[in-house]
Amino acid sequence: MIKDRWVFDDAYPTDILHRNEELNSLSRLLKPATAGGRAHDILIHGPSGVGKTATARWMLRDLRKRAAVSSALLECSGQTANGIIHEAVEKYPAGTVVQRNQPRSELVQTLEKIVDEPYIIVLDEADVIPDLDVLEDLLSVDLVSVIAITHSENEWLNRVDRDLRPRFRGDSQIDYRKYHVPELVDILDPRVEHGLIGRPVSTDQLEWIADETGGVARWAIKSVLAAAELAGERGHESIHESDVANSFERAKAKIRKANLRSLPVPYLRLYELVREVGPVDGGEMKRSYLEHQEAIFGDGDRDPVGWRRAWDYLSKMADYDLIEMPGETNSKVYEAVDEKLEAPVEFDLRKPAELD
Template sequence: MITDRSVFGDEHSPEQLLHREGEVDRVATALAPAKRGRQADDLLIEGAPGVGKTVLSTHTLSRLSAKADIDTVHVECMGMSTAGIVREVLGAVGPAPAKNTPREDLCLQLRERVDAPLVVVLDEATDVHDTKALERLADVDLLSLIVITYDSDDWLSAAPRSVAQRFHGQVLSLDRYGTDELADILEPRVEKGLDHGVISRRQLEAIADEVAGVARYGIYSVLAAAELADDRGHHTVRDEDVAGAYPLAREWMRQAALDSLSYHHHVLYALVREAGQIDGQALHDRYDAIGERVYSGRSRTPLAKGSQRRKLRKLADYDLIDLEGTTRDRQYVVVDESVRPGYDIELGVLDYSDI
């Protein structure tokens, strides 16, 4: 029944971006100056997880690069340092620098190398606030930024003022798809990834309605329904398979989301998961208590309290943990205990009565 599983993956790029024509035009307008040899406008793309922010940027940049000789680079900022981000950008405009190149030398090389329009996409850009990368990139002539995040107000409030000013009036919000729109988006994936006729348009509309217009959830749900049908020996996807697909799709989404996050996130998630429920101060204390041990031998070092909070917010954004109560008496709770950290993190014996 499943002929090509890859078309249901996050890496699959659709040939046509349906029902985002206005948004594509908005991105294209921001990038238009680059086609004339000038620095493009900066743009901040916000929206809930799974609504297609990354797909929108990669699709539009691909079209731009095909029509004009413009350098672009997509940087996954999750867990990256200033030097790591600058090094990735440098690799788009020349030979990759040596790994031991000091950060200041990397930034100097970037300013010297960029002599034509360069568009840098900062994906998962919440983490970039833990670095100095924004200031370094903003200091380069002809370099423009496309920032992808969940909430523009939160991101801008944490950004350096000089950088935040660049995005004044340059925010693009992506809404969830309507039921018919998402069903239209699912159909080409079904045609490529499943045997012909195994799932109906009515069932796709039911899925689109159930997932409330979140594209990634809908795509995972179609794959889960087909897998359940296969496992049950059905020749076509039945309504009972569709009904059973949503919990499985949710689990896949959560696990994929956690796997995409940095080691810091995995450590914090492991602590919350082990505790079941834990208040903020106890969690921070426990993190500090095990920090030296679990980070031993790694290039990363334990996070300060403010950075821990930002990582916990990311876990909540990805529906991996719930934040219960007010800021003063906040409790952290794991949503799905079947989702496990992707690292072998030795927490030791936890005694929360001592925290």
């Protein structure tokens, strides 16, 4: 029943549907680059799985076909500031080989030397960048502009240097809403056509999937794949209602696992702490974090962060549907959404005295 799994992957190249307003905004802000100038800086924000990265990728691919413009999409999860600048250098077409452990100032100087045309750097998952001073480094280079992709614009901007915040405010922000059911069905149709054999799923079933997944394209796309997997496992010649009904949690579980694996090591250790001590209230969660913060940031090049910054980490994991945490509902507690899902990291929660 499944012809090509790649069709259901996030990076699968496809037409961007029902994002005309967002594409127009991107085109307007990037237009100076088509005339050889520096593009505007952009802040793209919205929930996971609604096409933020896919739209930016498509627009930049189209822009490169029409003008002498370079671009690089940098996945920021797990990256230090040095790592981000290093990758920006290596992904420039006239880039050069540089050592990852080179001093930051030398990496910036190298970037200044090689950039000779508009260079647009996309910082995907910019929420998790530990040191946002890297923005000052990147934007100090002539012709370099930044597209930052985040979940929460306010939390991210609060961490940006005051002098740089105006670059990402007002008309430079693009807010991505969730899709309506008919829009999401339009997005699912070509995936079904190119990814499945025949048409084993009905339009009514696609509408069910679009409605159940709340307008989140990634979840809907993965649910179609999960329904096809279940139908195959059950020997069905087409997708049955029971396959659709059971597809949502299977798809969510796969997305959670992929999201978890994309996070930096301190996030993974913090997740394991939540999984171990939860469910707990905010006071207990804070005490547990402060007790284990040295271990969470051990063996790395980052100093332990305070509770307020750790709360940002937890908020990011809540955006990824990995943990529950206090929000609008005061009765919520900190706990893992799926306590059986383990992070791919070794982390011993015992106190130093207990290890002797």
